[in-house]
């Protein structure tokens with residue numbers, strides 16, 4: 618197998634950096650540390666039952682519920698730890714925030730502090746881990762305010778509350794049949810596949826583009842009774858297929874690992890929805906803005922797709938808290954724009970319903 622014609626992640630980052638002669642190299646060093654964290658998590662995931670990492674995090678080991686009120690898996694905790702240990706030492710970070718930590722993580726006193734903030738979901742889709750279905754890690758890199766960089770003070774929640782448009786980089790690792798790293802530094806999206814022989818991420822998917830149209834959508838249909846009208850309308854129209862207003866049949870998919878859904882969409886198009894719904898008034902959506910919606914939104918937009926709350930472009934949402942939840946729609950541009958249109962328009966009088974009523978096409 619010819620290995621030499623592909624760039625490694627390191628080579629790719631060095632070549633990117635040549636475009637910015639003044640760059641310090643801190644950013645590249647951070648991304649390479651994140652990549653090592655992802656490789657370590659990939660190994661832990663790959664050992665499955667043999668590694669002793671499956672199951673819930675025991676209460677006597679420090680609790681089993683995270684700040685979201687969700688059960689923590691052993692691998693959630695381990696992955697969080699891997700991210701911290703691999704990135705805290707190098708002097709590139711001013712602080713971190715993660716799904717698994719209620720408060721911002723302070724870089725310990727023995728290490729220098731830097732100019733970036735790392736925000737991450739160390740293991741996404743972790744309910745799938747015990748059944749050997751793909752999971753992933755998601756990360757976002759922000760610049761810390763100059764004042765924090767200069768003073769080296771402890772970070773506070775407010776330092777992280779930056780809209781998605783401010784992200785310097787975002788990416789995810791997918792632990793599937795192969796381990797992949799997808800990365801944007803604001804100049805398109807590139808995909809790397811982990812070569813298990815070399816232990817290196819190799820550039821296999823340069824400048825990924827999301828097809829603008831699709832006939833595939835992903836949503837957890839068990840929530841349909843809680844959906845708002847525009848989402849109901851969109852899904853009903855897709856389900857009506859060839860004879861409905863869309864004039865074509867659609868497929869549905871639901872893996873319950875957003876990273877895996879996002880990757881499928883990046884590769885062949887599609888739309889993902891975890892919209893705001895009326896299930897629980899305290900939770901405006903299921904997914905979290907800073908370490909799920911924003912990094913995924915940035916990747917989608919950099920690949921020519923789109924990401925939105927349904928009402929607002931995701932990248933322009935001003936965060937109000939570290940673990941804020943939000944409705945999320947992303948994927949093929951034309952579909953996401955259609956969903957946004959449905960949110961903006963008043964509901965049409967002629968809905969899809971007549972198809973299934975006594976006045977429908979199916980009457981005698």
Ligand code: AHG
Nearest residue numbers: 740741742743744837873874875876
């Ligand atoms: P996490 O494992 O980090 O908590 O995230 C899981 C997320 C996401 O990956 C997935 O799309 C969604 O939760 C699944 O939700 P449902 O269980 O409602 O299907």
Ligand code: MN
Nearest residue numbers: 738740741742
């Ligand atoms: Mn997640």
Ligand code: MN
Nearest residue numbers: 716738740741
């Ligand atoms: Mn998670």
